[in-house]
Amino acid sequence: MDEATARERVVSTADRLFYTRGVQAVGMDAVRTESGVSLKRIYGLFPSKDDLVLAVLRHRTERWNAGIAGALAGAGTPRERLLAVFDFLAGWFREDDFRGCAFINVFGELGGGSDRVAEAVREQKASFRRHVAELVREAGGPDHLAPQLVLLAEGAQTTAAISGDPGTAAHARAAADTLIRCALGDAGDAEGTTEA
Amino acid sequence: MDEATARERVVSTADRLFYTRGVQAVGMDAVRTESGVSLKRIYGLFPSKDDLVLAVLRHRTERWNAGIAGALAGAGTPRERLLAVFDFLAGWFREDDFRGCAFINVFGELGGGSDRVAEAVREQKASFRRHVAELVREAGGPDHLAPQLVLLAEGAQTTAAISGDPGTAAHARAAADTLIRCALGDAGDAEGTTEA
DNA sequence: TACAGTAGAGAACGATGGTTCTCCATGCAA
DNA sequence: TTGCATGGAGAACCATCGTTCTCTACTGTA
Numbered sequence: 001m002d003e004a005t006a007r008e009r010v011v012s013t014a015d016r017l018f019y020t021r022g023v024q025a026v027g028m029d030a031v032r033t034e035s036g037v038s039l040k041r042i043y044g045l046f047p048s049k050d051d052l053v054l055a056v057l058r059h060r061t062e063r064w065n066a067g068i069a070g071a072l073a074g075a076g077t078p079r080e081r082l083l084a085v086f087d088f089l090a091g092w093f094r095e096d097d098f099r100g101c102a103f104i105n106v107f108g109e110l111g112g113g114s115d116r117v118a119e120a121v122r123e124q125k126a127s128f129r130r131h132v133a134e135l136v137r138e139a140g141g142p143d144h145l146a147p148q149l150v151l152l153a154e155g156a157q158t159t160a161a162i163s164g165d166p167g168t169a170a171h172a173r174a175a176a177d178t179l180i181r182c183a184l185g186d187a188g189d190a191e192g193t194t195e196a
Numbered sequence: 197m198d199e200a201t202a203r204e205r206v207v208s209t210a211d212r213l214f215y216t217r218g219v220q221a222v223g224m225d226a227v228r229t230e231s232g233v234s235l236k237r238i239y240g241l242f243p244s245k246d247d248l249v250l251a252v253l254r255h256r257t258e259r260w261n262a263g264i265a266g267a268l269a270g271a272g273t274p275r276e277r278l279l280a281v282f283d284f285l286a287g288w289f290r291e292d293d294f295r296g297c298a299f300i301n302v303f304g305e306l307g308g309g310s311d312r313v314a315e316a317v318r319e320q321k322a323s324f325r326r327h328v329a330e331l332v333r334e335a336g337g338p339d340h341l342a343p344q345l346v347l348l349a350e351g352a353q354t355t356a357a358i359s360g361d362p363g364t365a366a367h368a369r370a371a372a373d374t375l376i377r378c379a380l381g382d383a384g385d386a387e388g389t390t391e392a
Numbered sequence: 393t394a395c396a397g398t399a400g401a402g403a404a405c406g407a408t409g410g411t412t413c414t415c416c417a418t419g420c421a422a
Numbered sequence: 423t424t425g426c427a428t429g430g431a432g433a434a435c436c437a438t439c440g441t442t443c444t445c446t447a448c449t450g451t452a
Binding site: 020021022024025099100103104105106107108109110111112113121122125126144147148150151152153154155156158159161162163164168171172174175178179181182183 | 216217218220221295296299300301302303304305306307308309317318321322340343344346347348349350351352354355357358359360364367368370371374375377378379
C-alpha cells in the first residue's frame, strides 16, 4: 500500500473513531483494526498517538475550511455570505454522526494535558475568527460584529451537540441576522428572514 | 470523620481534579490522596467512578445555580437581570483556574460512552435554558430571544476557555444587549452599554 | 533456487486504570 | 482484659493502554 494511502486511511479512521468515542476511549489497536494498517506502519507514520491526534486535527481543519468555502461559494452579497456560515452549520447539525465541534471536544479532553493539542485548537479557532472578521469587513460591518457572530456559531455547535436539536442553527442564524442588521444600520431587505 | 464531611471532601476534590485535568486523566488514587479519604470509604459512598462523576456534576449544578442567583440578586430591572448573567460569566472567566464549562467538557469526553453522564449534562443545559426563558418572559421579551441569549452564553464559555481571553464575556454581553434592545423594540435607555 | 529487504500479525512489555481484598490499629462494650 | 466492629493504608487483581519486538510471509533480483 502506498504511503500516502496508508496515511490517509489511518487519519480518516482515527478521525471517525476519536470523534465518535473520544480520543482516550479509542486504543491504537482499534485504529489498526479499522484502518487495516499495521501498528508498526502506523508508528512509522506517526511517532506517537499525540502526533496522530494532531494529524487528525489538521485533517478536520481542511474539511472545515472546505465546507465553509463551499457554503460561501453559493452566496452572493457579503451579508448573505455571513449568514451562509450558519446555513452550513444547519446542514452539519443534521448529519447522523454529528457530535459537536471536534476541536472543542478534544480541547476539553486533552487541552489541559497536551500543549500541542491545545495550541492546534487555539489556532483553528483563531483562524475561524479571522475569517469571519474578513467577511464582516467585506460587508462593511464594524469590527465588534465579528466576535459576536463567532460566539453564536460556537454556542450553536455545543448546544446542538448536547441537546441533539439541529434547529439550534436556526436560532443562531436568526440572532446573527439581527446583529448584522443592527450593525449595518438598515432595516434588512433580503431573503425573507425574520425572527424564528 | 463524618459521612457528610467525607462525601463533601471527595466530591469537591474530584471536582477540582476532574475540571483541571479531565476525568479520564485522574485516577481514583489521586482522588484518595488529595481528599484524604480512603479508597474503601470512597467506594462505600460512590459505587463507581461514574457515580462520582455524576455527584460532581450535581455539585457543579448547585454552585452554578447559586452563582447565577447571586448575580441576579444585585440586578434591578428584568433587562438588567438578563444582562447580569453575562456579568456573572465575566467574573468567572477571570478566575485563575477557569477552564471552560465543566458540563461541556465532560460531555465531550464521556458523552458518547456514558448515557447517565450525557443525560445529566443535557438536564443542566435544559435547566439553564428554562431559567433564561423565564427571565425573558419577565422582561416582556418574545420567546425566540431566550435561545439566542443562551447561544451567546454557551459560545462565550467555550471561546473564553480556548482563547484564554476573559474579554470574551464583554462581546457576549454587547451582543446580548443588542438582541434584547431589538427584541424589546425600544432604543435601550439603561446603564451606559453600547457596543464594545 | 538462494537471498535481501520489507511489512504484517500479533505477542510482549511496562505502566496505569478501576475495583476489591488483606491486614492492622483503634476505640468501645462487657 | 477480651472480643468485636470500624475504618485506614496500601497491596493485589485483572484489564487495558501506548509502544516495541519477534517471527514469519512475501516480493523482486540474480
